[in-house]
Amino acid sequence: MTPPMKKLVLIGAGHAHAFVLEAFAKRPDPTIAITVVSDSALAAYSGSVPAWLAGECTLRETQIDVAALAQRAGARLITSPAVALDTSTRQVTLANGEVIPFDVASFNVGSTLMLPEQTLPEQPFSETYDEQRPYLLAMRPLSSLHHRWQALRENVEQLPQGSRQRVVSIGGGAAGCETLMSVLAQLRQQRPDISWQGALVSASTTLLPGAGRLPRWLTKRALHRAGITVLHGVRGQALIAGGVRTSEGELINADIVLWATGAVGHPWLADTQLPLDKHGFIRVGKSLDVVGQPGLFAAGDCAAFNPPLHASPLHSSSLPKAGVYAVRMGPLLADNLRAACHREPLATWQPPKRVLALIGTGDGHAIASRGQVGFSGRWVWEWKKRIDARFIARFNPPFER
Ligand SMILES: Cc1cc2nc3c(=O)[nH]c(=O)nc-3n(C[C@H](O)[C@H](O)[C@H](O)COP(=O)(O)OP(=O)(O)OC[C@H]3O[C@@H](n4cnc5c(N)ncnc54)[C@H](O)[C@@H]3O)c2cc1C
Numbered sequence: 001m002t003p004p005m006k007k008l009v010l011i012g013a014g015h016a017h018a019f020v021l022e023a024f025a026k027r028p029d030p031t032i033a034i035t036v037v038s039d040s041a042l043a044a045y046s047g048s049v050p051a052w053l054a055g056e057c058t059l060r061e062t063q064i065d066v067a068a069l070a071q072r073a074g075a076r077l078i079t080s081p082a083v084a085l086d087t088s089t090r091q092v093t094l095a096n097g098e099v100i101p102f103d104v105a106s107f108n109v110g111s112t113l114m115l116p117e118q119t120l121p122e123q124p125f126s127e128t129y130d131e132q133r134p135y136l137l138a139m140r141p142l143s144s145l146h147h148r149w150q151a152l153r154e155n156v157e158q159l160p161q162g163s164r165q166r167v168v169s170i171g172g173g174a175a176g177c178e179t180l181m182s183v184l185a186q187l188r189q190q191r192p193d194i195s196w197q198g199a200l201v202s203a204s205t206t207l208l209p210g211a212g213r214l215p216r217w218l219t220k221r222a223l224h225r226a227g228i229t230v231l232h233g234v235r236g237q238a239l240i241a242g243g244v245r246t247s248e249g250e251l252i253n254a255d256i257v258l259w260a261t262g263a264v265g266h267p268w269l270a271d272t273q274l275p276l277d278k279h280g281f282i283r284v285g286k287s288l289d290v291v292g293q294p295g296l297f298a299a300g301d302c303a304a305f306n307p308p309l310h311a312s313p314l315h316s317s318s319l320p321k322a323g324v325y326a327v328r329m330g331p332l333l334a335d336n337l338r339a340a341c342h343r344e345p346l347a348t349w350q351p352p353k354r355v356l357a358l359i360g361t362g363d364g365h366a367i368a369s370r371g372q373v374g375f376s377g378r379w380v381w382e383w384k385k386r387i388d389a390r391f392i393a394r395f396n397p398p399f400e401r
Pocket of ligand 1: 082083143321323
């Protein structure tokens, strides 16, 4: 009698799961039935987000066609987000009510962020422009950023002729710096009649904590060239009338606020029996296996190593939440999911000692940062775009522009 097929469920269509699907497309396994659970049939690729925000490519050019990829892998795709998981009955529940049983499951659901406090309780918080409160553009979750960005651009269209607008980014990491420069460049292009000002607020004492001195200096220079003032050691806490209130109770004037603070885990994970760290990320061992939960795996932003891995001396605590790590975990995750389905030994993941970060500056240039090495230029931006386009093309069938 043939043994029953193993049920493998991939929760989230993040960067690591793209590699898993690619691996099964290249080497199918008739003994494993794969189900992909994703909130969308198209998944955002983080590397291309700055180019898209800067208006240099279409949204579609930044997305991986999960439906096509799943089809090539012989996997079933369900486009409804997971909302619950029961580790004892080994079932995932989706928003559409479906309950999916699994033998082996893997999380690659990315991250979100803590929205700022609301200090105007009598006025329900909304993402619409209003005289009193600044307009909020939350940078995570990445998968729905395009809806929020589109809404902001429509609101900007309504702004009075010749007005003055101050755009403030809360968060001094790569995403905060890069997106503020890209967003400002795009808004200046959209409404050249408006006087656009930019400010970046960083809780830490340096920009890009974890990067080398030269890349940090290049980023500081790029922000300065984009007319952006930088406030260090200031923690943005709440949106109030006129701007952002800091943890010290000061007001930072703002009309538009980009909220790009540190990543946290998706809230629904806290209602599962999964082991989570203090930021709500799933604790995994070196094989990307969830601690104490055989047959469960997690990769990318939603995973936290237990104990923490130190990718390099520059990373003082855990791995940074960057797409490049999700990408690097992908091939090993694919091998380990296959091995787990066959009850074979798991391989261990070695974090790269240094990774290359390419940070767009919104003016057709980019900064390359790798350890202490840093350089910038127009060609770096072209180089980044080529790398990102190649990455997306790897997973996508050719499509009509
Ligand atoms: C504005 C911004 C710019 C960035 N730029 C860069 C950059 O240039 N380079 C870089 O390396 N990193 C960048 N990052 C960081 C990068 O976005 C993340 O580290 C990366 O996307 C993590 O990849 P992932 O595969 O873990 O998750 P994601 O890429 O976030 O993928 C997770 C997937 O899971 C889906 N999902 C979420 N919840 C559920 C659910 N409940 N059920 C089913 N599916 C679900 C999502 O829709 C998404 O498709 C940026 C981040 C931000 C916010």
